[in-house]
Amino acid sequence: MSAIMIRSIILYMLIIFAVRLMGKRQLGELQPSELVxxxxxxxxxTLPLExxxxxxLLGITPILALVCCEVLVSCIILKLPFLxxxxxxxxxxxxxxxxxxxxxxxxxxxxxxxxxxxxxxQQVFDLAEVQFAIVETTGSISVMKKQSExxxxxxxxxxxxxxxxxxxxxxxxxxxxxxxLENMGLDKKIIPDxxxxxxxxxxxxxxxxxxxxKGAAK
Amino acid sequence: MTRMWISIFIIxxxxxxxxxxxxxxxxxxxxxxxxxxxxxxxxxNGDTRQVEExxxxxxAxxxxxxxxxxxxxxxxKLADVxxxxxxxxxxxxxxxxxxxxxxxxxxxxxxxxxx
Numbered sequence: 422m423s424a425i426m427i428r429s430i431i432l433y434m435l436i437i438f439a440v441r442l443m444g445k446r447q448l449g450e451l452q453p454s455e456l457v458x459x460x461x462x463x464x465x466x467t468l469p470l471e472x473x474x475x476x477x478l479l480g481i482t483p484i485l486a487l488v489c490c491e492v493l494v495s496c497i498i499l500k501l502p503f504l505x506x507x508x509x510x511x512x513x514x515x516x517x518x519x520x521x522x523x524x525x526x527x528x529x530x531x532x533x534x535x536x537x538x539x540x541x542x543q544q545v546f547d548l549a550e551v552q553f554a555i556v557e558t559t560g561s562i563s564v565m566k567k568q569s570e571x572x573x574x575x576x577x578x579x580x581x582x583x584x585x586x587x588x589x590x591x592x593x594x595x596x597x598x599x600x601x602l603e604n605m606g607l608d609k610k611i612i613p614d615x616x617x618x619x620x621x622x623x624x625x626x627x628x629x630x631x632x633x634x635k636g637a638a639k
Numbered sequence: 640m641t642r643m644w645i646s647i648f649i650i651x652x653x654x655x656x657x658x659x660x661x662x663x664x665x666x667x668x669x670x671x672x673x674x675x676x677x678x679x680x681x682x683x684n685g686d687t688r689q690v691e692e693x694x695x696x697x698x699a700x701x702x703x704x705x706x707x708x709x710x711x712x713x714x715x716k717l718a719d720v721x722x723x724x725x726x727x728x729x730x731x732x733x734x735x736x737x738x739x740x741x742x743x744x745x746x747x748x749x750x751x752x753x754x
Contacts, residue, residue, distance in 0.1 A: 442646065473714070475714075478711055479711065482657075485649050486649075489653075492642050492643060492646040493647070493650070
């Protein structure tokens with residue numbers, strides 16, 4: 422029993438290390454090769470847990486080897502575009518100039534329902550609004566709306582742009598984040614003397630603050 | 640880039656470890672097989688004293704090998720050979736038939752008979 426417990430902890434730490442080594446990618450954004458590695462790693466990790474006859478080293482070695490190979494291959498394909506196309510494929514245009522490419526949809530085995538679901542995921546509920554759509558190598562869909570349907574920008578409306586960074590948290594759960602204050606070039610004086618009752622306090626570069634108390638937002 | 644260097648380091652370490660453990664296990668197995676062949680010859684010649692001595696030596700060598708091999712070889716495979724060695728020791732103690740003893744030694748060197 423204790424052997425399984427120790428094995429579980431070691432494998433847990435190993436998997437976290439492996440995922441961190443592979444880099445920051447969300448599950449839905451995995452490239453085909455990364456998806457294969459993820460499935461393989463999760464399968465291999467269960468083997469030494471289920472069967473204590475298998476030495477832990479026989480579970481650790483393939484996991485590390487697969488993940489390291491994936492990292493190396495992803496570094497190599499940055500330099501070699503043809504290899505990238507080979508391992509990850511290339512994006513496919515499914516709507517161009519407002520016209521659906523049925524051949525591309527068939528190639529991707531995309532049904533009309535799949536297309537509509539993907540468009541709705543991009544906040545597009547009317548096909549007539551779409552100018553251009555492309556299926557990325559990760560399987561996600563990117564959509565460009567027709568200009569007549571698109572949201573106007575500040576430039577379109579003739580409003581002068583305000584180029585300012587978003588407000589940042591300067592007090593979290595009563596604790597002053599001095600480093601953030603310093604980075605933003607703000608004085609500590611903008612924070613009240615007692616921060617015990619403050620849940621969150623944010624500030625922008627102009628010194629405008631917002632405070633949410635532990636009771637209610639002010 | 641840091642990830643790439645870590646990966647290269649891990650791959651090289653794993654390759655090195657595989658080569659070292661592979662070579663070490665191969666050498667140990669060859670030594671054990673040589674010992675069982677010697678044991679088989681002694682059994683064929685009917686030299687019971689030599690057989691007893693070699694069986695003791697084989698059991699000791701196997702025990703030492705098994706402790707190291709447990710980290711890289713499936714335990715059930717090691718347990719099979721473990722049982723065969725234990726049976727061999729019992730066999731030589733009871734002065735059994737030489738032909739049967741030879742067959743058992745052959746099985747150990749070939750790893751062909753489950754326990």
